[in-house]
Amino acid sequence: MSQKPPACNDFQLGAKKALDNKRLQAQLARTIKEGFQYKRRKGMSRLPEYDALRDRARDIKNHTLDHLDAYLERFEDEVVKAGGHVHWAETPQDARDIILDICIAADAKTVTKGKSMISEEIALNDHLAANGIQPIETDLGEYIIQLRDEPPSHIIAPAFHISKEQVADTFREHHTHLKADRDLREPTDLLIEARGELRQKFLNADVGITGANILIAETGTALIVTNEGNGDLTQSLPPIHIAVTSIEKVVPTLEDATTLLRLLARTATGQEMTVYTTFFTGAKRGDELDGPREFHIVLLDNKRSAMLGGPFHDVLRCIRCGACMNHCPVYACTSGHAYGWVYPGPIGSVLNPQLLGIAQAHVLPNASTLCGRCEEVCPVHIPLPDLLRTWRARAFNAGKPGGLQRLGLKMWAWLARRPLSYRLMVRFKMSLLRLLVGKRGRFTWFIGAGGWTKSRDLPAPQAATKHGGTFMDRYQRGER
């Protein structure tokens, strides 16, 4: 899809749009609460060792990060031993250039793609298209949003915000070679059509590009998890397979990968395991009859090395399961587009400022009640609320928020440290308020509280009623 510039700071606009969209709200309720949340609970109930495995997964990731250069070095050696090529990309631009060069050298016209968030992060599709190479998304959800020129709204279910009627319209618009009056009412009809359209594309592709969910240092193996099988057709049919991934995806051994895999699908969709979990190591071996003759893996840094050992170190443990956004009360109202870039939800609110710079995404860390549900469900125990606060502290030290808000906060903090002044100020305010409050219990509007009173009443302070005074005043007067 043609990548639009990041719009993270337009979160509130996007949120309002999402809230006003009744169909989307119904979809969210069904997909999130009745879908992902319920399924994860069911998946967890089938594995009593789930919580113990979470601790193991966190420990494996921590250990790996503590030895990251050693494991990446070994990973590279093993890939080369298996006949593959390893490319290192510091920036998204580097990664795009590397991939384009491989495609040009292969004289590629079309490229099939398995779902890859990293490819979104580096804005790969636009770059290929601009250079005369057609990228074709093959994951059904990604295919649909590619046709509609929309960004994904969720990292696991990128098209969940789209109704079946909208999919039918999109297919009619783009599959113009098919009979105009064909029946596309049922999801099965749509699936059969997509399968038919993409089958030939799989077979004709010159290059197949996938991501890699996990890398295994011990064996030089990369793996992908899918349910559709599109990733597998992408990486086994074309003569060239490129896997693009990021450096923190590596784990030491096959057993370590297995621990993570016991958690990944279960946490994301409630499945025991995704239908296809495919481990690929290097290129086609001598006696094989099928498979790519060339294998390339592009290892992207893009700020991961900067995060290592710093305040955002813990976020490098993320296995991209989506549980945080599935359980976030804010995401459940706004869906993914409001977050304005590749990664939505709590993980996006921590990652986007890092990858884009805080100036481009400073609103996101504030778009949270800090309820802590995300941390509670995270399979690798990432302390997301603390990381959101760390971003807020950085923004504060850089002058955000400014203006009246900052003044208000500073004033409150000043008063909080001076109990006598605090009580004087409060007594004064309450005496003024008493005139307004009278016998009322609440306000439907109040000066300065526009935000609050837009959608709810504001309870009146008891201290401004005839009972006269704050707790501390009344207590000090002897009331018990």
Next chain:
Amino acid sequence: MSDSRTRIMGRLKAALDQRHNPTVRFSGADQRMKFPPLGLIPKRGQAEGPARIVMFVDEAEYGHAQVVRLGDLGQVPAAAAKICQEAGAGSLKIAPHPDFQGLDWSGRDVEFGIGHGDDTAGLSRAFAGVAETGTLVLRSGADSPTTLNFLPDVHLVVIFAHEIKASYEAVWAMLRAQAPVGGPVLPRTVNWITGPSRTADIEQTILLGAHGPRKLMILLIDETA
């Protein structure tokens, strides 16, 4: 050695050297890879004997695969023909595996080879199975083309009961044991397959047969049964 690599590794090293001694770090990593810790295997991954087969079948069916039980390899051609007929599949593409090449396919519409775009049914030979989640493990090789696992509409996989292991870890041990000396530990592809292809991308409705096979038929040969 590319500039990018040097810079990336340089940053990693700088960050990590602050935490611990690089020699210790590299040898620590080596140790873990040389003697991989087994990790936590859930109780469900420790089934033994007949209970293991029961678990495999239950979990495979939970994942929407279908299990057909056979007494020996010789029953495969008839079973496969029946499945193809019921599924409305035309001919059967068979992996060029010695176990299949030795069977009697006379009078049946079959072809040996790799997967092709218009295959309606394909027959593969599993390397192992994992009872824990009813998962089939297939490996790529001259006798086991990966494309056959994904292109046909109906995928038939033959597995012997004794090839079903309790956990994934047991299968890794098998693969490590078979690795050529000095060569890559794993074959080009190892597929874990748990059920037929599916998607929930259209209004979260589960549909089978997204791009891969719509039906997964596990032909389980239990010679003791």
Next chain:
Amino acid sequence: MTQTPVTPPSTSASPRVGLFVTCLVDLMRPSVGFAALRLLERAGAQVVVPENQTCCGQPAYNSGDFKSARAIARDVIEAFGAFDSVVAPSGSCAGMIRVHYPKLFADDPQWRARAEDLAARTLELTQYLANHLNLNDVSATLNATATYHDSCSSKREMGVSDEPRKLLATVDGLELKELADAETCCGFGGLFSIKFPDVSGAIADKKAEMIEDTHAELLVGADLGCLMNLSGKLKRRGQDGRPGVRVYHIAEVLAGMTDAPGVGDGEGETS
């Protein structure tokens, strides 16, 4: 949000408790403070209300002003140094002290130690009453149906879950109905409710609907911020001809102080 281990119950016959009133209780609903006082004293604690208290520093902390938060925290640590336990009628203020004060002083060993010491002694009201004073009967009567709102901080920072329910079960005549989707936030989030009013209001709407679905007459909770948010939302949604839900802090219910108007109700209003 990890929980620091709860210290074993005080062995003293009459433990010395410092009451952390909280700024919301102080300004918005002092009756909660008096209710807490009564409950603690009836259950055998010696309660002191230090004069030098205003706020726990959460607004500064959650806005990223760690410097001010630290300054306020130091004042609180000083003011509450001398007590066996520090009790707050609020999961979020107790959580701020217990979970976050030590983090604020991560790089300052001296203040970190003092923060950890205070943290280990700080508890939310219902957990202190139930687990430390072993209060098993509040001798209150209230013939009504109620539903209980667990605040996120109470649950996740302070580990409170059974305690309020155990205590409410000893109120004669009170029938408790559980809220569906209790894991989900009410949408308050402190300044979030003002900065992101659309989203906050939408989250509160969902919670209000759950509350209305219980058909309970009362909404009870242990965090005044949540209660103000939900009261405001329930009132705005309107009654539809039914009697409206009355909102009280759990301290008020346990102390038998529910004759007074609920949160958001005026004089003489019975909702």
